[in-house]
Amino acid sequence: MDAVVMGNVDYNKNVMEHFRNPRNMGELEDADAEATVGNPSCGDVMKIMIKVKDDVIVDIKFQTMGCAAAIATSSMATELAKSKTLEEAEKISNKDVSLALGELPPIKEHCSNLAADALRKAIEVYRKKTA
Amino acid sequence: MEMIYLDNAATTRVDDAVALAVNEVFLESYGNASSLHDVGQEAKRHLEGSREKIAAYFGCEPKEITFTSGGTESNNLAIRGLAKANPEKKHIVTSVIEHPCVLDTCKDLESEGYEVDYLKVDEQGIVSLDEVREKVRDDTLVVSVMHVNNEIGTLQPVEEIGIICRKKGVYFHTDNVQGFLKEDLALASIDLMSISGHKVQAPKGVGILYIRNGVKIKPILTGGGQENNLRSGTENVPGAVGLAAAIDVDFKIDEVRYSRDKIIEGLMKISGTRINGSLTHRVYNNINVSFYGIEGEALMLMLNEMGIFVSTGSACASTKLKESYVLKALDVDEMYIHGSIRLSLGVDVIGKEDYIVGKVSEAVEKLREMSPFKLPLEELGVGGSELGEGKIKGVAREVEDE
Ligand SMILES: Cc1ncc(COP(=O)(O)O)c(C=O)c1O
Ligand SMILES: [Zn+2]
Numbered sequence: 001m002d003a004v005v006m007g008n009v010d011y012n013k014n015v016m017e018h019f020r021n022p023r024n025m026g027e028l029e030d031a032d033a034e035a036t037v038g039n040p041s042c043g044d045v046m047k048i049m050i051k052v053k054d055d056v057i058v059d060i061k062f063q064t065m066g067c068a069a070a071i072a073t074s075s076m077a078t079e080l081a082k083s084k085t086l087e088e089a090e091k092i093s094n095k096d097v098s099l100a101l102g103e104l105p106p107i108k109e110h111c112s113n114l115a116a117d118a119l120r121k122a123i124e125v126y127r128k129k130t131a
Numbered sequence: 132m133e134m135i136y137l138d139n140a141a142t143t144r145v146d147d148a149v150a151l152a153v154n155e156v157f158l159e160s161y162g163n164a165s166s167l168h169d170v171g172q173e174a175k176r177h178l179e180g181s182r183e184k185i186a187a188y189f190g191c192e193p194k195e196i197t198f199t200s201g202g203t204e205s206n207n208l209a210i211r212g213l214a215k216a217n218p219e220k221k222h223i224v225t226s227v228i229e230h231p232c233v234l235d236t237c238k239d240l241e242s243e244g245y246e247v248d249y250l251k252v253d254e255q256g257i258v259s260l261d262e263v264r265e266k267v268r269d270d271t272l273v274v275s276v277m278h279v280n281n282e283i284g285t286l287q288p289v290e291e292i293g294i295i296c297r298k299k300g301v302y303f304h305t306d307n308v309q310g311f312l313k314e315d316l317a318l319a320s321i322d323l324m325s326i327s328g329h330k331v332q333a334p335k336g337v338g339i340l341y342i343r344n345g346v347k348i349k350p351i352l353t354g355g356g357q358e359n360n361l362r363s364g365t366e367n368v369p370g371a372v373g374l375a376a377a378i379d380v381d382f383k384i385d386e387v388r389y390s391r392d393k394i395i396e397g398l399m400k401i402s403g404t405r406i407n408g409s410l411t412h413r414v415y416n417n418i419n420v421s422f423y424g425i426e427g428e429a430l431m432l433m434l435n436e437m438g439i440f441v442s443t444g445s446a447c448a449s450t451k452l453k454e455s456y457v458l459k460a461l462d463v464d465e466m467y468i469h470g471s472i473r474l475s476l477g478v479d480v481i482g483k484e485d486y487i488v489g490k491v492s493e494a495v496e497k498l499r500e501m502s503p504f505k506l507p508l509e510e511l512g513v514g515g516s517e518l519g520e521g522k523i524k525g526v527a528r529e530v531e532d533e
Contacts, residue, residue, distance in 0.1 A: 011432075019429070020436065025501050036503060040465050043426070047503035063503035065469075067428040071501060 011068055014102045018072035023079050028061040033126035037118040044070035044111050048078070048118040052126055055086050062118070069108035070115075076101050077115035090123050092116050134438040135483060139330075139416060140281050140309060140475035141442055145373070146332035152376040153334060156369040164366040165357060174368045181368075181375035185339065188378050189318055192344065197358050198371050201338035202308040202327035203232040206275075208340050208351055208362065209304045209323045210236050213273050214245070215349040220272035226250040226258050226287075227460045228280055233306055237275075250276065252460050255409035256285035263295050273302040273323075278316055279309035282444055282457040282473060283408030284417025286314060293320025302346060308338075313382065314414055322346050328370060333377040337370025383478045388415040390480045395420075397488030401495055403506045405467050407458055416476040419444070421458075421467035422495045424504035430472055433494040439487065444471045466504070 011019070028034075028049035038045040044066030051059035060082050062074040077097045081089040094116040098104050104112050136144070145153070156177055162170035164178045179193070186193040199205045210223070210233070225237055227249045237247045248266040250258040258276060267274060274296050278289050289305045296303035297320050304323040310316060311326045318324070322343045329335040342348055342361070354363030395418055398404055403423030422430065427443030434441055444455030458468045480487065499506075 019432065022501060040469060043469070045503060063501060065424055065502040065504050066426050068432050070426075071429060 010105055011072075012102045012104075015068060015072040015104065018075040018101065019068040022062075022071055022075040024061050024075065024082065025063070026061050027063065028059060031061070033122050033129060035118055035121035035125050037121060038066070038070075038114050040065070042110075043067065044114055046070060046074050046114045046118045048074075048115075048122045050081075050122050050126060052086065057081050057084055057086065057089055062115075066114075067108070067111055069104055069111040072101055073097050073104075073112040073115040074118075077119050081119055086123050086126070090120055092119060132438045133483075133486070135440070135479060135487060137439060137441045137474040137476060137480070137487070139477045140284075140473065142329045142335065143332045143477065145334055146377065146380045149333055149373050149376040149380065153369045153373040156372045160368065162368075164368055165355065174366075178366050178368050178371050181371040184375040184378060189341065191318060191341065194359060195341055195344055197340045197342060197361050198367065198374075199338045199340055199362055200336055200364075200367070201329070202230070202306065202325050203338075204362075205308075205325035205327070205338045205340040206230070206232045206304075206306055207236055208348075209325060209342075210240070210273060210275060211351045212348040212361070213302060213304075213323075213346075214240060215351070216347040217272055220270050221245050222268055222271045223247045224250065224263065224266045224271060224274040226252060226276050228252055228256060228282075228285075228457045229275065229277055230281055230306060230308070233275055233277070245272075252285075254461055255412065256280055256283050256407075256457070256461050257409060257412060258287055258292075260288060260291055260295065263292050267296065267299050267301050271299075271301045273304050275304040275306070277306040277309070279307070279314060279414045279417075280408070280457065281309050282455060283419045283461070284309075284414040284475075285408045286310070286412040286414060290317055290320050293322075296320070296322075309414060312377065312380070313384065313416070318343075323348075326374075328374040328377065331374075331377045331382075332380050333373040334370050337367050337374050339374065381478075383481065384415050386481050387476050387478060390482075390484050391416060391418060391476055393484040394418060394474070394476075394480070394487055397484065398491060400488075401492050405463070407461060407463055407467075407471060418474040418476070419458075420472060420474070421463065422470040422499075423466055423506055424502045425470045425495060425498040427469060427471050429498055430470065430494055433497065434472075434490065437490045437494065439490050441472045441474050444468070444473060 031049035032052045034049040036047040047063045049061045050057050060078045062078050064071050064074040080092050094113045097115050098112045160173050160177050162174035164175040182193045182196050186196050241247050250262050276287050276292050293303045302322045306325045308327045312331045324341040326339040328337040350361045352363050405421040407419040431443040454468050
């Protein structure tokens with residue numbers, strides 16, 4: 001094995017589509033809350049920003065530094081959360097995100113677990129701010 | 132879509148003339164080189180002819196050339212073979228940036244009671260001759276230091292290391308898998324040297340271990356006693372012929388080196404860029420480059436979509452990012468280790484430099500747009516790139532020029 005060659009990673013079409021054309025990517029001006037999870041030493045860092053009106057996520061954006069799995073799951077998580085009530089969005093699990101994308105390579109499970117975590121954390125931040 | 136293969140340090144396309152030479156052996160000279168009949172002797176002539184050609188290239192004796200299955204086996208044979216033949220010597224010196232087939236072989240021997248010293252490298256990836264002098268002992272079995280590093284392309288002062296070892300009466304082995312036919316190397320101070328066919332447009336599954344006359348070594352593969360009893364197994368005659376034929380391949384080294392420098396110059400115009408390794412002691416076709424705030428695997432994949440094939444030193448797997456141990460040894464900042472890719476060039480880059488730089492810039496820009504990490508431009512200065520001699524926290528080249 002050449003030390004530089006990547007591991008045995010095989011992304012499905014859906015993941016690649018979200019990697020190529022991520023949804024809701026960018027910065028959210030006047031976000032009501034945001035949260036960042038992960039850190040560079042574990043590979044992926046994800047930031048989720050939400051705008052909330054009457055307990056509904058009316059807008060959501062993400063920024064991710066990471067591999068294709070991290071970018072695709074960020075994209076999918078924001079798609080799932082958009083227009084949901086906070087209560088509904090909070091229930092979106094890592095599993096929901098990866099199911100919506102189809103199968104993720106097993107060694108990428110860690111990366112795909114960040115998106116729902118970031119979303120939940122952003123909601124938590126929002127609740128604390130408005131409590 | 133145009134496809135450009137920039138992963139020649141991983142492996143190469145077999146050269147047309149090499150393929151024809153190999154194919155002729157497959158079809159016409161298929162005998163077992165150990166058979167005594169005419170068909171076998173015809174194969175043996177090909178095998179010995181190849182050995183002589185390679186020996187002539189190095190200026191050594193044919194019997195100092197042992198054919199193996201590749202770089203991994205050559206490195207294993209060198210280290211384990213010496214260990215078997217010199218059991219009283221229980222100490223090994225190698226470097227922290229060796230290929231895994233050397234490092235893991237040393238680790239394996241450590242578990243059998245050997246003591247191993249791993250030479251540090253500086254920020255350019257070069258070992259210190261003083262440290263070599265310090266580490267070599269009376270019971271040192273072998274010093275093994277690679278000629279050209281596979282990730283960052285750094286050249287080590289192996290001839291000088293060899294001289295130190297020779298003076299101390301210690302064997303010196305060098306992994307020359309990435310340097311063979313590319314960077315000159317005099318064998319005068321080298322006792323053992325590993326080479327692999329598939330890095331030089333010859334087939335996969337063939338390699339060489341050069342073993343200087345008089346070196347005490349024992350086989351690690353036992354059986355039929357081929358290769359002067361050092362490497363049993365029916366001889367890979369087509370592979371040997373291919374390896375010898377690769378000597379005539381024109382790698383257009385000067386042109387590719389020029390292309391490499393042109394690409395490096397272009398990439399440095401992207402802000403937050405770092406060239407890893409040495410700019411002066413570097414194999415002619417390697418570019419190892421990092422971009423702040425993005426991840427190497429995503430960059431590799433995006434370039435793949437654009438028909439540009441590179442490799443990355445870091446990939447996130449399971450629970451933790453698998454960082455390049457080579458870049459880590461160079462003390463590269465974590466954020467830059469993440470965003471590193473390796474471009475190892477072949478002749479097809481000539482004239483495509485601007486195209487390649489354009490595609491890489493486009494991919495970097497796209498991923499940066501996605502990234503929550505914005506360039507700390509105040510810290511990096513205008514342009515924000517540096518050539519990798521120092522730590523990235525330093526000042527940008529553009530600023531220094533002023
Ligand atoms: C420096 C170095 N040594 C050894 C090897 C192993 O060679 P092979 O693939 O022929 O076993 C490689 C190739 O990956 C290499 O780059
Ligand atoms: Zn990841």
